[in-house]
Amino acid sequence: MRWFELISRIDRRIIYLLLTIFVILPFFIPLKISQNIMYQTKKLFDFIEDIQPNDKAVIISIDYTPQTQPECHPMALALLKHCFRRHIPVLGVSFDPQGPGLAVEAFAMVANEINREATNHQDSIIYGEDYVYLGWKSGRIAAIIQMGESIKDVFPRDYFRNLIDSFPLTQRIRNYKDVAIAIIVAGAAYSDEWVMYAQPRYGIRVGAGVTAVMAPEYYPYLQVGQFSGMLSGMKGAAEYEKLIFDHGYTKVPGKAGTGMDSQSMVHLLIIVFILLGNIGYFFTRRKR
Amino acid sequence: MSHDPWLWIGAFLTISIFSFLYKDNPVYKFAEHLFVGVANGYYIALYWHNSLKPNLFEPLSAGQFIYFVPFLLGLLYFTRFIPRISWLVRIPIGFMIGWGAGVSIPATFQAHILKQLEGTIVTPESFVNPITGIWALIIILGVICTIIYFFFSKEHKGIFGFGSRVGIIFIMIGFGASFGYTVMARVSLLIGRIQFLFGPWLGLIK
Numbered sequence: 001m002r003w004f005e006l007i008s009r010i011d012r013r014i015i016y017l018l019l020t021i022f023v024i025l026p027f028f029i030p031l032k033i034s035q036n037i038m039y040q041t042k043k044l045f046d047f048i049e050d051i052q053p054n055d056k057a058v059i060i061s062i063d064y065t066p067q068t069q070p071e072c073h074p075m076a077l078a079l080l081k082h083c084f085r086r087h088i089p090v091l092g093v094s095f096d097p098q099g100p101g102l103a104v105e106a107f108a109m110v111a112n113e114i115n116r117e118a119t120n121h122q123d124s125i126i127y128g129e130d131y132v133y134l135g136w137k138s139g140r141i142a143a144i145i146q147m148g149e150s151i152k153d154v155f156p157r158d159y160f161r162n163l164i165d166s167f168p169l170t171q172r173i174r175n176y177k178d179v180a181i182a183i184i185v186a187g188a189a190y191s192d193e194w195v196m197y198a199q200p201r202y203g204i205r206v207g208a209g210v211t212a213v214m215a216p217e218y219y220p221y222l223q224v225g226q227f228s229g230m231l232s233g234m235k236g237a238a239e240y241e242k243l244i245f246d247h248g249y250t251k252v253p254g255k256a257g258t259g260m261d262s263q264s265m266v267h268l269l270i271i272v273f274i275l276l277g278n279i280g281y282f283f284t285r286r287k288r
Numbered sequence: 289m290s291h292d293p294w295l296w297i298g299a300f301l302t303i304s305i306f307s308f309l310y311k312d313n314p315v316y317k318f319a320e321h322l323f324v325g326v327a328n329g330y331y332i333a334l335y336w337h338n339s340l341k342p343n344l345f346e347p348l349s350a351g352q353f354i355y356f357v358p359f360l361l362g363l364l365y366f367t368r369f370i371p372r373i374s375w376l377v378r379i380p381i382g383f384m385i386g387w388g389a390g391v392s393i394p395a396t397f398q399a400h401i402l403k404q405l406e407g408t409i410v411t412p413e414s415f416v417n418p419i420t421g422i423w424a425l426i427i428i429l430g431v432i433c434t435i436i437y438f439f440f441s442k443e444h445k446g447i448f449g450f451g452s453r454v455g456i457i458f459i460m461i462g463f464g465a466s467f468g469y470t471v472m473a474r475v476s477l478l479i480g481r482i483q484f485l486f487g488p489w490l491g492l493i494k
Binding site: 012013016019020023024027028067068069070071097098100135136137138141145157192195196197199200211212213215216220223224226232233234235255258259262263266267270 | 309310330331334335338339342343391392395396398399400403404406407427462465466469470471472473475476477478479480481482483486492493
């Protein structure tokens, strides 16, 4: 077998093995490749920075599933840390049936992290005062539209079956007029519905955290201002983590940031494989 | 190394699924079937506790008999299994299509067509900053040439053919960006699993 035939027919198992090695290595030998912040990430960060503390709420719709958790979960954690540290009230919702478990974990994780460092009531994150998780609702289009009139009509009870009128936060936040932005962290096209049904009717600002596969589809939304910022895949999450770290909102770097070294290494490997495949194909064709 | 049995189960299932990369095997099949079963059980429980019970059966048992209307409409879907009255399924389907079309047609026009058209309009303000001006021109060129490529009622020759070829370049750049992002997404999933295996399970990384 000639060399060019050999590089055209590399066993896929060798490719998988090399991919795995290239993913694992940077965890033990960190490359510390610096992250450039893309403008859509900065835009979302700046939007949240401009919200007055203890005033309007941020809706975070947790609509990702365990399959897309590595990309979306760090986004949700970083967004929650940012909001909680700035004392911006958060309403959590889910329209994906697999969202609630991950949402409850994300809220608890961030609230516990902040409460461990809190020295008084004001520094603490209290359920019902600083955030409420409303849970999952089927029929999301109708729910998204109706929430513009009354959140209570759609979610009379929170995820834990408490009446939402029993919380100071949800007594104050009644509909989209009391909401600064809805950020949809999703592994599927859930943010479309907010842009289609909630934004034109109620003028609510929409931000998105999407998987990398979905990101190219959503750039037009960003360009015309339908999105007030967007986090694209693990890179977007890593950038947001870096922004909140640099601004002192967290003391620990996030998981997405540590994964980006592996991401860069694997991209280099894939580029090498694409080149090898093309060179092999070119010489094989010339031989014929 | 973790002592949590749930982490061990998670690690075992992860490795079982990855074993397919070598070749199909019974351990992979077991993990796959287990996932399908668990997912079904989860969805049934979730829909019962969060949708059917609070939104239908509780209001019904509280005497709100108007809920019989959606209940009946929902039940009509099951008439598909009874050939003699299967035509009744058209009622809920017609209701859903009517509602869906009424809600989504104006919203789609507004959000996906009119608003996107706004983004292609070049105004004098576009050139306040020369860079944004150049991008505005590239966007309108890309939109027009891509539409020309998908216009099949006229032969792609002459200036029309040139526009079509430029359209292909824009489409290919779009495909390239999508491919790059897709690679990033898939690698992210692998990174997530490796972080789980080497982090919470084996305790080798923080």
